[in-house]
Amino acid sequence: MTEPAHLAAIRASYDAVAADYLRLVVPPEGMDPVSRAMLAAFAELVRESGGGEVADLGCGPGRVTAYLSGLGLRAFGVDVSGEMVALARRAYPRLRFLHGSMGALDLPDGALGGILAWYSVHHTPTSQLPGLFAEFARVLAPGGHLLLGGHVGEAQLLRPTQAYGHPVSYASHLVPAGHLAELLEQAGFTVTTRLEQPHPQRENRSHACLLAQAPGRR
Template structure:
């Protein structure tokens, strides 16, 4: 499969900002209470259903991957940025991290008990989100869980020129309505079980949303 063109911009940009991003991005323990609770609930769901490990797609420097591991989940990370993966491996040598893309995950069908996409899909052009969500559906085991979190909006499209330590970047960001994201998940064959939209709280002015979804079992899909 030919790699989508936007991925080169994402890869190069995050390679450039990796060190400053790692220093600036919050640890999971510093997130708002609702976000921490959702991560804990996701980990509990995966532990109790038990169909396989969790892939943290777009893992960045691995902070959330390590948080999931601390919650008793068998977690590994995947990121498009080799520099981010290098930093994650150095910080958490006991965990597995690999370079890869969420549009073509090098993971077997039905292999995962869970997928975490934590603020990692917003660089994907909206027309390619069905491809990403289809990969989530393909790699999740029946009964497996997804936690998707990220910024939402009224189909805003941003082209920042600099970010994280004032490094030049060439990626683009998209903010879709929460209901549109939920519908795309449903169209991919995933059942959205909860949807939480939060208003900004003294930080960035845009809203953010979290979605819990599940891949139905064969009996449920029949």
């Protein structure tokens, strides 16, 4: 099967920037208090729901995966970039990191107690978000938890040519947080919390966190 063009661009771009991404991006311990609080709340919700494995989708070099592990979760990472997965495996050899796409997970139905998608969904074309969220719903156990964090804004397509000091070919597809919430609801999730923080330098852009829960057992 031919790989979708946007996935090929994400893989090539993050393979190229991996080492400098690790050097330049703030680790979880240095995140703003709201982001760290949302990660902690997510971890507590998963633990209170009986645990289960948690997938960090778009895990990059694995630092957030390790942070979740430190919060008491059985976390593993998945990333489409082989270079990112290699960095993660070297840094955290006791954790599991898989090379793959978040839109086609090699996991059985209902396998996970939680999913974290942290600053990774915005690379997915907006038209493909319903399918992506359906895949999240498929692999979550009934009542499982999802934390989605990332860039939001008025609908726009951004095509940077440079990032982290390297040429890149991926795109960022920004949509309003409300639209993400609607798409999650359409996929069967119940959105329980939605927080937005204005971008400090750019108008019409925000950072958003959405907590959602998969349908419970009937």
